[in-house]
Amino acid sequence: MGGWAEALHRLWRAMGGIGDREDLAELVLPPLQELPGVVAVWGLRHRVSDGAVAEYRWTGVPLESEPDRAVARRLAVWRDGDAVVVDTAGETLARHGAARVIVAGFEVPGEAAGTFLLVVDAEADVGRLSGCLWQVIDVTREAISRLRRRRADDDQQIRDALLAEASLQMDAVLDPGQTMHRVARMTVPAIAEGCLVYSREGAGLVLRSAVHVDMRRLAGLLADEAAASGLRALAERAVSGDGERSEPGDAEKVGARLLHAQVLRARDRVLGVLLFFFDRAESRLPHATFLRDLAQRAALAVDNSEMYERRRREVVTLQEHLLPGRLPSVPGISVAAAYAVGDRALDVGGDFYDLAVRANGVVAALIGDVCGRGAAAAALTGMSRHTLGTLLQEGVSPARALSRLNSGLRRDGSWRFVTAGVALLRETKAGLSVQWTSAGHPAPLVVRRDGRTVPGRGGGLALGIIDEARLGRSRLLLAPGDTLLMFTDGLTESRDRAGRMFEDVALHETARRLRDLPVDEMVRELSQAAKDFGTTGADDIAVLAIRAGVEQR
Template identity: 40%
Template sequence: MTEHPFEGPETSPGWCQRLHELWLAAVRARDVTTLATLVYSGLSEVTGAVAVVGARWEGRRTRYLRRWTPDADEQVTWYPTAVDWPGGSTPPAAPVDGDSPRVRLCALDGPDPVAALVAPSLRETGTVAAMECVFPLGADDAAGLWVGLGDVPSEEERRGLGEQLVQIADVLMASNRRIVEDEIHERRQARDAFLAEASLQMDESLEVEETLRRVARLAVPAVAEGCAVHLFRPDGELEPVATAHVAAHAQTWLGDVALHDAWLAAQLRRIARQPRGQVLKDADLSGSPFGPDATGDGKTIRALSVSPLRARGRVLGTLTFLYHRDDTSLADLPTLADLAGRAALAIDTATLYDQRRQHVETLQRQLLPRVLPEAPGVELSAAYQVGDPSLDVGGDFYDAVITGDRISLFIGDVCGRGAEAAAYTALARHTLRTLLTDGMAPGRTLARLNQALLDEGASRFVTALVVTLTPAAGAGWDAEIAGGGHPWPLVRHADGSVEELPARGLLLGVVPGAEYAPHRVRLADGDALVLFTDGLSEARAADGTCFEDRLPEAVGRIGGVAEASAARLVAAASDFRDMGDDDAAVLIAYLKDRP
């Protein structure tokens, strides 16, 4: 007798050992159907067995039929799959309680379903009677085993064979439960990993358009072959804002459909009003540019899923996926709803960020001069760069005032950011501008601002630098400079050399009665006076070095033309910066020959 398939080379042929061998194989199996050889070959050695037939079905549809005979040389005969049980009959019923196998002795004639489908295969082997074992594998998933016998078994033989079939069925049921649980766990892990990656991708950008592109790109082909994101415009109409397709040639087609197709627009508006998404397929696609009745790129699309983009109680738009393939394991509605929720929140956050940025930029412009004045013999250039991505209003400010033939320049910085910093920025700028317009000297102007801040009970200190330029007799300019804790200005001489001008003084808004002594210097025609805030000088590279060390060199390269020179200086610091997020302001005065 050949070695039994349940046995290893050193094992005894006992039934317990064979059942244990089957259990060991079932623990490793990824699909119960892979255990067929072990099950059928083992049952075929039952005394009196001439054949073993197995079947599995979902509802009334048979997934497969298999037959094993002792002389099959370990080959399983596969019968056509997905066959309806004939004559309107139903498959053998699974146990009523849904948990235990059901065993009975079947005749091969009569109206019994086994006679309709299984019996023909058994008769070919000389089967006289068959022991049937039917057992559930899932909610709509069941299987059956039939051992064809050459003679009608005795009551004792029937009972013994029935017990063996139940034991095998119990092993297969337990194995299938583990396989299903493993598959659910793997799908859940894949789902969670995908959603986590989606969140990371979408959280990396606070730009609305970039966020939308990320939403479309990350889902293709992970979830589906195509994706379209629509948002509601202020007028209530849906507008496509991002599309992606795995096939490059279909990109243009999908963009055109997303923009112009009336059927799709109607479906999106309908589903957007629903509490949850919907999958459209088969008859749902009638009259659409998708499915077998369509033409072109849409013909191979088998289904669409549409999920509302809902965040903070508002419906922002819809997220649509197009499916060409059968495997949509990640495309279940709960996963899509989760993805749509995360996408909606990211889009809403990016939209709010964009709105806040516009508001901050508007407020920031109110704290800076709309245009700089024009004065004979002086050309002005200014630039401002926001360094903090949090989009709180910064405290940097600058301005220029002309009174007669005198030109007054000032620049300053309020400690911190936000609404309070903006309030003190406005106070400082307008105080300085008013005092300088009245002709007050730089030192006295800073003293008055210091007192004004103290009178307001300022909780933030302010730095400032004030310079007045007065035409000197003959040629050049007389400069009077006063500083209150602010970086000293630089002057680039006509020969290209750079010099730092002292401007000593205490921080403003800290010490009552502080005095600010001016420094006076003669500047020549062709010189450029550079005023800046510490956001420029304190920009740091990755190695920790400050732009302050390179600032004189950068000032020396600005040349003798004012237009855009301040912006170039700010850009140089920005390119240098790897650390630091302070705003930077620059005000440059080019001194020319007076008419």
């Protein structure tokens, strides 16, 4: 038995290098085959769930024919216990030259059990072979335990990595639809072959994202109305608390091995359901607690993105209310405005504009910018627009209207300041006269019909800083077809990567290029050009354009 001792020693050493249970038979069966009197060594692997034989392995006589497999199944002993010696008289094994079969089984908790069948001839020393078989079973059991521990470590590492990457991916978007899609994308195929994401809308569930390793297969399934409603019913059952794992029949109906539903719940509210499809082996299924953990993180990400979306809509609504719903139409001129919200879309910006038409036909166009963002800036924006608009409408001069606003700001003790500019437009024989009054606001620009651009003069000091308003005044004249462009500093100060400002590099050229467009298109294109020019897009942009003469559309 010196040879056997060496073989066993080699076996113990080689066992540490096994990376998969699939490779185990190739390691443990051949040494037994070398022992005197051994005709064949057969190995059976049993299913965890019911003990049925799932895999056949062999050396010597192949275990391929159904009669041999039937004998092997009948003799299988897949529990720990003494080796059993079976006489093969009357068995089909006799034709292989077998006289007896030594059968021994083993169990490893949580793993598929196994049976060894040592098919031996009449001369074999059964007692010694049984001893050798138990020694090999010891090696096998230890190898399976080590594989299990290594797999548990690997699985834990993968679960940690998946949760980390999933959180990163989900937190990177603030749109609920995209968040749901990313959940499904991250899990397939790392933990499941497919994933459906349902969101709760009203009393029902609506499918929002569907991802599968084999998208054609999933698309075919979802196109089948019966299958699709069956899946939704399964998700609805999970919401009502009827278990997470599907019944075997449910999975079979959709061609999967197993389905598993996880409810998306955040802040005591059901947001939807994740429905996982599994085709993989039982040993590769993720644990239910991991799926619950993943669902919990996904639910929080979805909830956050929904809250963000609600807040964003409120801000957009508030912003819209701070600006005139519609500019009045004025005989003899064409007017249009555009407002582009900056990146920090969760705060209301402070840009404003308006147009007041006096009873005598004089038009006052105003534009302004309250420093800062948020609720306090929004309140001041609304107040500034209404104050200036009302005073100008009533015939108060721009200088006096701006001074009154300055006094109001100083009286309230506001630390915020406001830049503003008013263009008073009057028809004259020479054309449309523009009287520009500025309180620290960017100067307007006149774009002549022939393409020349004439900058106005800014000047003055922002309102709310000193008690006596300091204003800049200048005059411009518009001929028919000329356009007066008024804007906030979000447009002029939009900066490219090199730090150059839109006003210095591209404003005049862009305005010239857009001059033949209708004014509504001109303001839209101009604010978009400034946004595209800038790299941060952090500030809001307001543009108000007045063109002398009515456009023919």
